[in-house]
Amino acid sequence: MTHTGTAVPTAVHPPRTAAGPAHAHALVLAPVTPAWDEGAFFAPVIDTLTAAGAGLRVTVVDTLALRDERVRTLDDLVARWRALLPAFGRIDLLCGNALGGAVAQGLLPYLAPGAAALLVSGPARSDALLEHRLIEIADLAATGHTEASLALLHERVQPGGTPLSTGPRSTATAARTAAGGDAAWRAAGAAGDLGRPVPAGAAPAAPGGTPAARTGVPADLPRPAYQTPAQRLDGGLRLLSGIDLAPAVEAHPGPLLHIVGGRSQLVTRRHTAAGPHHRVHAVAEAGMRPHFDQPAEVSALVGAFLREKGLT
Secondary structure, rough: EEEOOOOOOEEEEEEOOOOOOOOOEEEOOOOOOOOOOOOOHHHHHHHHOOOOOOOOOEEEEHHHHHHHOOOOOOOHHHHHHHHHHHHHOOOOOOEEEHHHHHHHHHHHHHOOOOOOOOEEOOEEEOOOOHHHHHHHHHHHHOOOOHHHHHHHHHOOOOOOOHHHHHOOOOOHHHHHHHHHHHHHHHHOEEOOOOOOOOOOOOOOOOOOOOHHHHHOOOOOOOOOOOOOOOOOOOHHHHHHOOOOOOOHHOOOOOOOOEEOOOOOOOOOOOOOOOOOOOOOEOOOOOOHHHHHHOOOHHHHHHHHHHHOOOOO
């Protein structure tokens, strides 16, 4: 794994075959995580994309790195990523998970017409229930209860009906011990947007410290600033309120596969959009992270999509 000089936290996963000009390139936009995890949130899908039979080069980026206090809507964040897209070169497959999936859909009008899109639990539109559940998590982070916010997020990404005893301590328990706010989070570590553990203190360092960190960014694009876990949770989740990306998605002429969990408590089929030549697939026994809940099914779906669309 290497890191590129695009001034945002970036991880490159090479294909597991001999490198060559024929390899397609996938750009993956990350979900809301309390800290950058170098693509761990998407590991099963990355494995499928880079496998010998597929052989894609995969670049994973921290979607929230371009958010600051001036980014108030998803459109604002999409605009910043649109300015940075040329720094990543040719994009054959644009991927996004959760918030990253929403941003990816907002970027579809700015891709080559034949570019493919792979989305996992990335809402194209929100509704009252989704917004209520996300704001509930964001409000806990905003009031200093980061550990409780993470615990509730973990509960929400599980398939509906999952006993709480199978996961980390319940939200109620976390709330009782969250008086330390971010200090408690740093002491215990954290779980990401998809419930994957990330190490405490793993948030991206302030940028600009090396020549590589100062290259590849348009002059008018603000440099990424360090965000605490609470700021990332609070600011990132609120960006999914009031969105409607359906026109951009339905107009995209290229292939698109959107995978959601059939038992998701957050993003469901009703939050997706698709054109007549696109496909939305619900994984029956999965929640917000179908690629971890049912990895074999998702791997088969992704592999078939790559073959059908000529990306392997």
